[in-house]
Amino acid sequence: MDEVMTTADVTASTASSLSPSILPSNLPILSAFLSFALAQFLKIFTTWYKEKRWDSKRLLDSGGMPSSHSATVSALAVAIGFQEGTASSVFAIAVILACIVMYDASGVRLHAGRQAELLNQIVCELPSEHPLSNVRPLRDSLGHTPLQVVAGGLLGCLIAFLMRK
Numbered sequence: 314m315d316e317v318m319t320t321a322d323v324t325a326s327t328a329s330s331l332s333p334s335i336l337p338s339n340l341p342i343l344s345a346f347l348s349f350a351l352a353q354f355l356k357i358f359t360t361w362y363k364e365k366r367w368d369s370k371r372l373l374d375s376g377g378m379p380s381s382h383s384a385t386v387s388a389l390a391v392a393i394g395f396q397e398g399t400a401s402s403v404f405a406i407a408v409i410l411a412c413i414v415m416y417d418a419s420g421v422r423l424h425a426g427r428q429a430e431l432l433n434q435i436v437c438e439l440p441s442e443h444p445l446s447n448v449r450p451l452r453d454s455l456g457h458t459p460l461q462v463v464a465g466g467l468l469g470c471l472i473a474f475l476m477r478k
Contacts, residue, residue, distance in 0.1 A: 383465030
């Protein structure tokens with residue numbers, strides 16, 4: 314005798330079989346998010362070590378030690394390598410993405426931040442009657458030094474390695 318399944322049965326069985334496994338089994342995304350969060354959290358302590366002050370705003374800022382962008386993309390690439398294999402196309406895409414992000418963090422974004430610093434200094438030296446003297450300062454902590462990028466990359470690799478099954 315054939316069994317008849319209703320739409321409710323299909324929906325219930327699909328939801329119960331997918332829900333528990335969507336997030337917990339996705340090693341790459343978990344590794345990436347955890348690496349990002351840990352890197353941002355560590356910035357509070359590296360700022361304290363360097364500047365001897367607690368700055369909770371570092372949790373949401375870009376720039377600083379370690380690079381959360383580098384940690385995120387390196388964790389993603391390494392976790393994909395563990396899960397899919399290093400010969401997979403997905404791993405190749407993740408590695409190329411990681412290289413572009415890390416190059417950008419230590420190159421273009423770093424220099425944009427340095428230019429913002431100089432522009433802010435120029436604006437501060439303008440006379441008060443100048444129309445640009447009251448302009449809000451530009452964000453100058455945009456990029457990373459090569460050491461910050463490497464530290465973030467190593468952190469991401471470590472997190473992905475520790476999370477593998």
